[in-house]
Amino acid sequence: MLTITDLNAFYGQLHVLHGVSCEVLEGEVVVMLGPNGHGKSTLLKSVCGLVGRVEGSITYKGKEISGLSTEKLVNQGVIYISENRELFGEMTVMENLKLGAYSKYARKAEKKNLAKVFELFPVLAERKKQLASTMSGGEARMLAIARGLMSNADFMCIDEPSLGLQPNLRMEVFNIIKEINRQGKSILLVEQNIPQIADLADRIYVLEEGRITFDGDTEAAAQDEHLKEIFLGM
Amino acid sequence: MLLEYLDVFISGMTIGSVYALMAVGLTLVYGVSRAFNFAYGSFYSLGGYIAWVLMMLIGLRGGYFMVFALAIPILMVFGYFTEKAIVAPLRKRSDWEVKVMMITLGLALFMDNGYQVLFGPRMKSLPPIMDGAIEAGGIYISNQDLMIFILSITGILAFRWILNNTRIGMAVRAVAQNPDGAQIVGIPKDKIFAATFGISTVMVGAGGVLLAQKYFISPMGGWDILVKSWVITAFGGMGSIRGGLYAAFILGLLEAFVGYWFGLNWVLFALFAVLLTTLAIRPQGLMGKWG
Numbered sequence: 442m443l444t445i446t447d448l449n450a451f452y453g454q455l456h457v458l459h460g461v462s463c464e465v466l467e468g469e470v471v472v473m474l475g476p477n478g479h480g481k482s483t484l485l486k487s488v489c490g491l492v493g494r495v496e497g498s499i500t501y502k503g504k505e506i507s508g509l510s511t512e513k514l515v516n517q518g519v520i521y522i523s524e525n526r527e528l529f530g531e532m533t534v535m536e537n538l539k540l541g542a543y544s545k546y547a548r549k550a551e552k553k554n555l556a557k558v559f560e561l562f563p564v565l566a567e568r569k570k571q572l573a574s575t576m577s578g579g580e581a582r583m584l585a586i587a588r589g590l591m592s593n594a595d596f597m598c599i600d601e602p603s604l605g606l607q608p609n610l611r612m613e614v615f616n617i618i619k620e621i622n623r624q625g626k627s628i629l630l631v632e633q634n635i636p637q638i639a640d641l642a643d644r645i646y647v648l649e650e651g652r653i654t655f656d657g658d659t660e661a662a663a664q665d666e667h668l669k670e671i672f673l674g675m
Numbered sequence: 676m677l678l679e680y681l682d683v684f685i686s687g688m689t690i691g692s693v694y695a696l697m698a699v700g701l702t703l704v705y706g707v708s709r710a711f712n713f714a715y716g717s718f719y720s721l722g723g724y725i726a727w728v729l730m731m732l733i734g735l736r737g738g739y740f741m742v743f744a745l746a747i748p749i750l751m752v753f754g755y756f757t758e759k760a761i762v763a764p765l766r767k768r769s770d771w772e773v774k775v776m777m778i779t780l781g782l783a784l785f786m787d788n789g790y791q792v793l794f795g796p797r798m799k800s801l802p803p804i805m806d807g808a809i810e811a812g813g814i815y816i817s818n819q820d821l822m823i824f825i826l827s828i829t830g831i832l833a834f835r836w837i838l839n840n841t842r843i844g845m846a847v848r849a850v851a852q853n854p855d856g857a858q859i860v861g862i863p864k865d866k867i868f869a870a871t872f873g874i875s876t877v878m879v880g881a882g883g884v885l886l887a888q889k890y891f892i893s894p895m896g897g898w899d900i901l902v903k904s905w906v907i908t909a910f911g912g913m914g915s916i917r918g919g920l921y922a923a924f925i926l927g928l929l930e931a932f933v934g935y936w937f938g939l940n941w942v943l944f945a946l947f948a949v950l951l952t953t954l955a956i957r958p959q960g961l962m963g964k965w966g
Contacts, residue, residue: 540845
């Protein structure tokens with residue numbers, strides 16, 4: 442569904458990604474692991490048109506999409522869900538969700554997606570009129586994911602969904618992502634740790650210092666000595 | 676005595692309403708895109724000159740209704756493409772806010788001198804929107820003042836309605852609150868920047884049409900408006916639309932009373948005295964969100 446070939450990304454003078462290649466097949470959850478600051482978020486942002494300078498090829502559903510604006514990508518069904526959530530704080534939950542469906546691609550399915558979102562996140566249905574800035578960390582995370590779903594995307598780039606959450610909330614978020622995947626979305630997800638995503642990921646990549654250093658399924662990852670070292674300190 | 680004060684009060688409210696319309700436009704652009712438009716006064720004059728050309732030069736029929744029907748789209752398009760042409764290219768550079776001030780200052784000088792070349796230095800005036808006056812209990816309110824007040828308030832309410840009830844209004848608020856978040860959900864940020872610039876041009880240009888009947892249109896007439904809009908915006912609080920509304924009426928009344936008691940020469944002095952006192956106590960202005 443998404444194929445990245447030999448991708449280089451830059452922030453100003455800073456060369457962040459060095460020839461990264463990876464792919465996500467239709468219906469898969471692919472997890473990109475790696476230490477903080479090694480380019481995982483940059484990879485997601487590069488896919489979603491949020492990095493200034495990107496070289497290399499990104500194809501989505503067989504079409505080249507590198508260099509397209511975020512607006513165009515959202516219209517083709519690719520959405521970014523930020524680790525910082527990036528909600529509209531002074532607006533209600535409902536307004537945030539409606540803005541999630543701003544693109545033409547999303548508009549036609551707005552009602553259907555809203556119903557789906559409220560089914561998936563009953564807490565948001567109860568809090569339609571609450572201002573986003575007054576929500577707890579966990580709720581705000583749910584709202585960010587829900588807003589992403591409103592875009593009607595087929596492909597979701599989710600940046601560290603567990604960031605700043607308590608362990609029980611993390612599990613809840615991962616279960617929801619699993620359910621979203623089961624309903625047919627392909628997902629590229631960034632995380633820092635193996636154990637949490639073990640039963641979520643179909644495949645795992647590891648990104649270190651802007652390069653892919655591991656590629657395999659969860660079992661292979663769990664047995665890899667190098668990964669144990671960097672992620673579990675064993 | 677009391678009746679005279681009431682007259683002054685009405686005059687203050689009338690002018691305050693137009694100031695409100697114009698200050699909201701300035702605040703909108705600043706709030707959404709952090710750009711400060713120094714050509715705002717020249718856009719005010721543009722509204723006046725467009726009305727003058729339509730009514731006096733071409734002899735358009737249909738009165739002010741037709742003037743607004745034509746001037747609003749012209750101003751909107753002018754503002755939109757001005758943003759695209761001279762502001763948007765700067766946005767990607769460092770220190771772009773300062774560069775926007777410089778280039779809009781240049782635009783203001785260019786436009787004002789253009790008015791001088793095209794229309795000459797002599798002042799132009801427009802006929803009143805409505806003749807006559809209404810009388811209630813010994814107080815006369817001229818229909819002109821009343822219409823100016825009503826149209827300004829209508830403009831502000833229409834703007835509020837657009838902001839709260841339309842898709843583009845929601846997108847404008849989204850960009851103002853979180854530009855990155857807006858980009859992520861696929862809102863065309865650049866188009867929204869240009870559109871808000873266009874909307875603000877309509878608001879100040881409409882103010883120009885309204886005030887041109889009471890005062891005059893002159894090539895340099897916009898500077899006074901730029902200064903006043905800026906004082907109102909700073910007094911009300913940068914980026915706060917509600918603060919700008921209150922500030923506009925407070926300063927409109929202040930202007931009317933200071934003009935009545937001490938003469939028009941003291942108006943700007945009084946405005947700045949109030950502004951500086953306020954900022955000394957509350958640096959963020961009446962309702963400012965940003966420092």
